[in-house]
Amino acid sequence: MKVIKFGGSSLASGKQLEKVLKIVTADPERKVVVVSAPGKRYAEDIKVTDLLIECAEYSLQNQDPKEKLESVLERYAAIAEELLLPDGVIREIHDDLVTRIASDKSKPDRFIDLLKASGEDNNAKLVAAYFQSRGVEAHYVDPKEAGLLVSDEPGNAQALPEAFERLYSLNKRSGILIFPGFFGYSESGEVFTFSRSGSDITGSILANALKADLYENFTDVDAVYSVNPSIVKSPKEIKELTYREMRELSYAGFTVLHDEALVPAFRAGIPVNIKNTNNPSAPGTLIVNQRDNTNGPVIGIASDKGFCSIYVSKYLMNREIGFGRKLLGVLEDYGLSYEHTPSGIDDVSVILRENQLDEKVMDAVINRIKNELHADEVKVAHSLALIMVVGEGMRQNVGTMARASKALANASVNIEMINQGSSEVSMMFGVKEVDEKRAVQALYEEFFVPVTV
Amino acid sequence: MKVIKFGGSSLASGKQLEKVLKIVTADPERKVVVVSAPGKRYAEDIKVTDLLIECAEYSLQNQDPKEKLESVLERYAAIAEELLLPDGVIREIHDDLVTRIASDKSKPDRFIDLLKASGEDNNAKLVAAYFQSRGVEAHYVDPKEAGLLVSDEPGNAQALPEAFERLYSLNKRSGILIFPGFFGYSESGEVFTFSRSGSDITGSILANALKADLYENFTDVDAVYSVNPSIVKSPKEIKELTYREMRELSYAGFTVLHDEALVPAFRAGIPVNIKNTNNPSAPGTLIVNQRDNTNGPVIGIASDKGFCSIYVSKYLMNREIGFGRKLLGVLEDYGLSYEHTPSGIDDVSVILRENQLDEKVMDAVINRIKNELHADEVKVAHSLALIMVVGEGMRQNVGTMARASKALANASVNIEMINQGSSEVSMMFGVKEVDEKRAVQALYEEFFVPVTV
Structure with missing residues (x-):
């Protein structure tokens, strides 16, 4: 049925x-x-x-x-x-x-x-x-x-x-x-x-x-595309993708399916077929629990603008038990949800959606971090874009990061941030908004366009 | 004086x-x-x-x-x-x-x-x-x-x-x-x-x-070496490095100087010269506030074993304000300090030094994360090594990550984790302990050994 x-x-x-x-x-x-x-x-x-x-x-x-x-x-x-x-x-x-x-x-x-x-x-x-x-x-x-x-x-x-x-x-x-x-x-x-x-x-x-x-x-639409068609012309269609891949893609800009909508089907392991009313004979995109890895390591690339980062540095932060928890607690007090927290030895950055805070809230947050956590330095960077490179295939693939970062370097895109390692099916790059389009195009070229020798 | x-x-x-x-x-x-x-x-x-x-x-x-x-x-x-x-x-x-x-x-x-x-x-x-x-x-x-x-x-x-x-x-x-x-x-x-x-x-x-x-x-020793001499034979000596570089290097395995020792000199901006009693005419290594970027993007590579990661996944975690703060709160209750927290959309990993917890504490932590935070999955990975690639020069350098990840891929090292973007002077790779030596050698080759054409 x-x-x-x-x-x-x-x-x-x-x-x-x-x-x-x-x-x-x-x-x-x-x-x-x-x-x-x-x-x-x-x-x-x-x-x-x-x-x-x-x-x-x-x-x-x-x-x-x-x-x-x-x-x-x-x-x-x-x-x-x-x-x-x-x-x-x-x-x-x-x-x-x-x-x-x-x-x-x-x-x-x-x-x-x-x-x-x-x-x-x-x-x-x-x-x-x-x-x-x-x-x-x-x-x-x-x-x-x-x-x-x-x-x-x-x-x-x-x-x-x-x-x-x-x-x-x-x-x-x-x-x-x-x-x-x-x-x-x-x-x-x-x-x-x-x-x-x-x-x-x-x-x-x-x-x-x-x-x-x-x-x-x-x-x-005939299918879920491997990348936003407004950035890359006639991109490859995705035949089959897993729930995890769909969720990672829907996070940043893929709006074909409302991501919460998948939860009940996901819990019951029921496959979802995205199809086109205007072209019902097209096979569409099938979202499944597990799939054979037939294509390359990457199945899709998604990106979204409108992020900012709050950089916090404090000498010997690394030794201070509770610092990260207190920092996140300050954000929580203002109802702010964050996306990622890349960290160095003595510094940590919090990446969040810019539309959550106006200048007043931002100032209040910065002041509390300075005064309550005694940070040496707090600074904000605006207008960041996050790019998700998604695919179950990258789990076993040694060279995916090398290919991705090489493609970005060749396109003269500076990588502001990389987050890789928790999810096995995605890697995330933070770039300046002005570089977003060029970065996505370069990644698409690398992973989806066959090399003609 | x-x-x-x-x-x-x-x-x-x-x-x-x-x-x-x-x-x-x-x-x-x-x-x-x-x-x-x-x-x-x-x-x-x-x-x-x-x-x-x-x-x-x-x-x-x-x-x-x-x-x-x-x-x-x-x-x-x-x-x-x-x-x-x-x-x-x-x-x-x-x-x-x-x-x-x-x-x-x-x-x-x-x-x-x-x-x-x-x-x-x-x-x-x-x-x-x-x-x-x-x-x-x-x-x-x-x-x-x-x-x-x-x-x-x-x-x-x-x-x-x-x-x-x-x-x-x-x-x-x-x-x-x-x-x-x-x-x-x-x-x-x-x-x-x-x-x-x-x-x-x-x-x-x-x-x-x-x-x-x-x-x-x-x-x-005559100087601070660019890499641990027990991993790479007669590595390049570092002539000059900044406090930030020293701190990032001393974090993982560089034991020439006790890193806390630098704090008072650092605060007063006083240069520190590491020299050899047995060879006082050697210039040694000078640690300064700022330096000219004369060499390549990378000044040193440090690594350390003995880390583990706790992976936590929960569908729609990303929407849950306070999740990260609660997770870090659980660790704090056991006096555990963590190193990094790479995150995906619906998952986050916490990297910490393994010697902080025995099996009993680990079980208690996992149980609390499962029961109090209602995580879908919690799993632990042991025997990880962290590698820090450090240098003020990488701040302006578009292709450093591409070179590093290419070198690791060529050495068949799987990158378990990357943390880059908060500190502008370092990037961190997580690899399996068995791959540590090979990974460090490959990175040294890439950044320190001149290519003979």
């Missing part, structure tokens, strides 16, 4: 829904279909979820959300019209939205969650109606009745352990089950959404709970 | 003392002479300090220390005889030792310190008597009367701030001042020794306090 999830762009129009129907019915194993809200039809289009957020905000500010509500309804109506669906389904969606807008606003976060969730919920009803209209046995599934219990954290709900047991009984139902993504219900019966891109999470939870053989995740 | 310190092997026999006299009187700037206790005359010889420790232990166990005491006295007597010194000085040393042995034993640590310190103290008297016998104006200086005030930590005393002001007045004294190394006096007038090799510390304190122009440290 397969759980199959479609992203917003795969459900943006009647034409897209026709592809979805074809894909689902092409394989009798495709039993549970998780749907997002209708996404963009063209670059300037607005996603239904974004329209719903505006709708909620208007209502909370006591403005009339009627116009926004109309835009949402129009999106569903356009699809229904294109597919010649009976009127009933649009009337049902209209009534649902009116009820939601009229509901309790005393807890704004929860009200926003209730509105946002309607995007997926109503789309699931629409998709079920469409499948039925084509003579396919399909049923909308209400997550409440199915037992998708979640914690009561608005915008960041977590599935509760009981949810998995309850959802398992969906296996007994007949026909194709159309399940709305992105949200669940708390024990008191209220709607709470997952974090953004949460339909991936719903699919992953269902794959785990129903003990699926495969979780197919349909989006609008 | 120069402060000049002689190590134990430079003071082991009359013949050695003749060299010392020649060196001191060859330069009128050599005003303050710090002496160690007599060291080894030949490989199997026993240092006076070690004899004194045995002496103290016998006394504490109520055994008769007479024989041990005789051995100590014999060492001084042999020197006095060789140099035809008057009997008085040996009688004075004898009486001093008898008094020390008869003193209070209720605090064993302090009693041991009192005995140990006599090695230097009596040697300073002997050297002063010898200088005087040759018509040189020389005076033994009593550290108590000179004001070398220290904290009351047996075997690990620290100079108190007042000491520096008091010692400054030594500048007014005439003649050559013979100052015993290794110990000072607490405010209550008791003897406390510095950590081992503490005569270097005394010299460094005096250089700082007296505002010397140079601190000459005489030992038995």
Whole structure:
């Protein structure tokens, strides 16, 4: 049995829904279909979820959300019209939205969650109606009745352990089950959404709970690329990668899959297949527990800007038990999460995302490090980029670092920092932001472009 | 004005003392002479300090220390005889030792310190008597009367701030001042020794306090070598290196100078010259604040065995604020100091010296990490060696890492870990202990041996 999830762009129009129907019915194993809200039809289009957020905000500010509500309804109506669906389904969606807008606003976060969730919920009803209209046995599934219990954290709900047991009984139902993504219900019966891109999470939870053989995740790219296509033109596609590789890549800039979404599938060891709704015959990318190492040591290169480093030096720091713990404690007091802590004998640097701190917080942090830890010197470097070179194959490969650092040297990129040795499937380079593109290109050339002699 | 310190092997026999006299009187700037206790005359010889420790232990166990005491006295007597010194000085040393042995034993640590310190103290008297016998104006200086005030930590005393002001007045004294190394006096007038090799510390304190122009440290090697001579035959000598370089090198295996010893000289910016008593015309190695970068990017390579790593992985660790701080807190609870913490996205490794923990402590640490931090996996790797590649020149050098990692790859050394980026003057490689020698040799070849085309 397969759980199959479609992203917003795969459900943006009647034409897209026709592809979805074809894909689902092409394989009798495709039993549970998780749907997002209708996404963009063209670059300037607005996603239904974004329209719903505006709708909620208007209502909370006591403005009339009627116009926004109309835009949402129009999106569903356009699809229904294109597919010649009976009127009933649009009337049902209209009534649902009116009820939601009229509901309790005393807890704004929860009200926003209730509105946002309607995007997926109503789309699931629409998709079920469409499948039925084509003579396919399909049923909308209400997550409440199915037992998708979640914690009561608005915008960041977590599935509760009981949810998995309850959802398992969906296996007994007949026909194709159309399940709305992105949200669940708390024990008191209220709607709470997952974090953004949460339909991936719903699919992953269902794959785990129903003990699926495969979780197919349909989006609008043929595969996960080995490197960002905006940096390297038409990069190599990745056929197969492990969870660990995916996680390391998704850390820095790879946004095909929301990395938290993988957790439930990962825990149950269920493979995930990233595929393209617009080109379903392409094999896509398979994410697995273990893979044969057929290609070179490196499977992908990811990079991200916007990091800074706080350098702290103190003579004989190395002898001072507790120094590192105290330093991290200062950061924690300001709610700052850090990425890495490369260290010398008498110095340590903390690398963190720059957007976490403004100048005021930075000054406060520096002052505390100077005064409480008696550091000799504290200095900050801005505008760093981190580059992850990822691959299970580098575990056994003696010369990978030599190749990578040689490629960077040849491209005149100064390596500000290297972090290698804890994860066996990645090495990280810190470079100046201005060097990021050149560095990634040089690494791609080294590991992916065959040498022509 | 120069402060000049002689190590134990430079003071082991009359013949050695003749060299010392020649060196001191060859330069009128050599005003303050710090002496160690007599060291080894030949490989199997026993240092006076070690004899004194045995002496103290016998006394504490109520055994008769007479024989041990005789051995100590014999060492001084042999020197006095060789140099035809008057009997008085040996009688004075004898009486001093008898008094020390008869003193209070209720605090064993302090009693041991009192005995140990006599090695230097009596040697300073002997050297002063010898200088005087040759018509040189020389005076033994009593550290108590000179004001070398220290904290009351047996075997690990620290100079108190007042000491520096008091010692400054030594500048007014005439003649050559013979100052015993290794110990000072607490405010209550008791003897406390510095950590081992503490005569270097005394010299460094005096250089700082007296505002010397140079601190000459005489030992038995011509210079600091660029690499351990037991790993590479006749390695290149280092002419000049910075304090930072020295500290990074002394961290892993370079034992020419006790690294803490440099602190007072470092703070005052006083250059330190490592020279050879047996070959005083050799220029030795000069340790400075800043140096011209005349040679390649690398000035020295040091390595040390006996490290282990604790690998901790947890899915989404990266998102968990406080994880690193809690992990280091667990180590601190067991008094463990760590060297480095390379990290991946969902994992972190802690590198520490293996001799700090037995199996019981290791098990306790692992259990706490598993149970309190809910780690997915914790595993330990033993028998690691750390290699430091050090040089101010690598700061501006784009290709140093490429050269180093290429050399290691060519020698089939797998790099277990790299830590680079906080200190600008070093990069660290972690390798398996069995690969240490081969790795150091390969790095030496790369950075120090000219390529013959």
